[in-house]
Amino acid sequence: MNKFTAILAAGATAMTLTACHSIESYDNDYYGNFDALWDVMDTHYCFFEEKGVDWNETGQRYRARITPDMDYHEFFNLCAEMLNELHDGHTNLISWFDVSYYRNWWSDYPQNFNWRNIQQYYLDFEYSSGNSMSYKVLADGKAGYVHYASFSSPVSDSFVNEMMLALSDCTGMILDVRDNGGGELTNVERLVSHFITERLEAGYIQHKNGPGHKDFSEPYPFYYDPAQGVRWLKPVIILANRSTFSAANTFVAVMKNLPQVVVVGDVTGGGSGMPFSQELPIGWGVRFSACPLYDANMTLTENGVEPTDGGKLDISPEDEAAGRDTILDFAIEVLLRLDEQMQQNKNRSATELFLEYTVEKE
Secondary structure: HHHHHHHHHHHHHHHHOOOOOOOOHHOOOHHHHHHHHHHHHHHHHHOHHHHHHHHHHHHHHHHHHOOOOOHHHHHHHHHHHHHOOOOOOOOOEEEOOOEOOHHHHHHOOOOOOOOHHHHHHHOOOOOOEEOOOOEEEEEEEEEEHHHHHHEEEOOOOHHHHHHHHHOOOOOOOEEEEOOOEOOOOOHHHHHOOOOOOOOOEEEEEEOEEOOOOOOEEEEEEEOOOOOOOOOOOOEEEEOOOOOEEEEHHHHHHHOOOOEEEEEEOOOOEEOOOOEEEEEOOOOOEEEEEEEEEOOOOOOOOOOOOOOOOOOOOOOHHHHOOOOOHHHHHHHHHHHHHHHHHHHOOOOOHHHHHHHHHHHHHO
């Protein structure tokens, strides 16, 4: 068991001990279920301070709207509306007939991704795939393009080794995690391990250790170790958009701190909290963030990871309609220039050279 897995296991044990509410203490009526929902969130949700939500006022306001004659669909919608005030895509109310979901964290932003256009106009519908990854050599053999659709799909070292070997003649890699909604953090660790040569302090985690909104443990660092197989140390440009969420958000946060990596596109969707679930008397469940994750600089990434300075780009509706992905076009252009510059400046990071290049373009 590596250190990160050990820390998560310890955190899971702690949450099991502290977050296990006795649902028998609440009546199985609208008021009892509402109080159970409000209380478990009040005690264990980890981002009240970050979200700036007065949970006492919020609970009082929504509890006053409960009426004896409302049906259970109306009650569900009222509870979901209350949870949506947290503006958290990781917070869901789950019933046998519906699942609540706060969508505005991404719907208020441009999509900045069209996989069909990439398949048609850049990959010509010819590419290799596996482990939810699709890859091909572009730009006359200079740029390796990889799209990873979901961290829910396992990352196998054998596949990543084969993929990197297939792209090994390229001057750099474009790693596209746009529209990647997240998945398993173990897949993040495994993929990152192919981009490092020594143990990496990847970030920090805290655990809730009391009922107060500020009751947290000290931050614990977690580490990733390098893979035993192929490791990619050439320039990497990560493409992200607002729908890069949860585990994919963590991936971008970790990779952004590597010297050969720059991030281009839009701010990611956030979702940096480790989720926890609790059942309510009615049989519904609530899922929410209980343990905050930070990057290696102790920056909370709950609200997203910004692109590298100079890397913020959107795809215009006109370009998308014409089949053009201006973010990918920019990444190819920058990648070719970065390789040339890094050959001449071997002691300087890709980020430093990227900043110089974007200033030159202005």
